[in-house]
Amino acid sequence: MEWNAVLEAVSAMGWIEALAVLLALAYVLLAAAESIWCWPAAFVSTSLYLYLCLAANLWAESGLxxxxIVMAVVGWVQWRRRGHRRRQAVPESGHPLSEGEQRPIVQWPLRWHLLIVLANTALTLLxxxxxxxxxxxxxxxxxxxxxxxxxxxTWMVTQKVLENWLYWIVIDAASIFLYASREFTLTPYLFGLYTLIALAGYLRWRKQYLSHPLA
Known part of the structure; x- marks a missing residue:
């Protein structure tokens, strides 16, 4: 697809959709940077998309x-909590985390992910x-x-589960084909960027997790 077609699509976008796309990108970038401000960006972006989906009579998408929107609120609350297990001292400083620090990154056991994949695959087929x-x-x-x-x-993101990014890599890559097959102009590019950000997010969160392991 040529760039003038992309530019034409951008110029044809309403300001609401354009703002929703920008904030959606901001959400993913901020989440990858482990910034709690990803959740306000997600809240506003999804609120705008809810309005657009309702106006277009896309009821299933409106429900999503x-x-x-609910998960943006949950994510904000969860990321402000420290979590139940104290993390070890930071090697460089030798000081433990203070009570005001954000919720730590965690890993879920492999068996949990196997159950998630099996259950969601069955639900997907149904x-x-x-x-x-x-x-x-x-x-x-x-x-x-x-x-x-x-x-x-999305729930895994609110709990700061490291592996959420691996799920997003697969979901976003699949979404490129999904939206391209429906002849969307911009959205496949958006999800291509999401895929790259998800990869970068995983690498950054993994580095952070390994440098500050849970006790």
Whole structure:
């Protein structure tokens, strides 16, 4: 796709959608930087997308955006908490974390991820089958996959689970094809950028986790 087509699409975007896209990018970048301000950006962005989806009569997408709004509030509250386990002293300073520091990054056991993948795959197949049988949905199984896994992965972000970024890499890469197949102009590029940011986010969070392990 040529850049003038992209520029034309940008110029045709309403200011609400343009602001929603910018704030969505800000959310991902801030989350990768482990900044708590990612959640206000997510709250405003998803609120704007909720308005746009309702105006377009996209009821399922509206429900997903409403979920994201709730998760933005949950994420803000959770990231302000220290978590239940004290982290070890920072090697360079020798001082333990203060009570005011944010929630630490954690890892979930492999068995939890296996259960998540199995359960969400089963739910994806069920919803995909229902959409394929009873609706004119395009790419029902891929659409179901990105939606179902996005829900649980968003919850993982609120809990600062390191592996959330690995889920997002797969979800965002799948979303590139999903939106490209629907002839979206800008959104495939957006999700391509999301994929790269998710990779960078994982590497940064992993480095942070390894430098400040949980006791």
């Amino acid at each position: 955006q409403l979920f994201y 919803i995909g089958w229902l959409l394929a049988r009873y609706t004119p949905a395009a790419n029902p199984y891929l659409d179901s996959f990105t939606t179902v896994f996005s829900l649980v992965t």
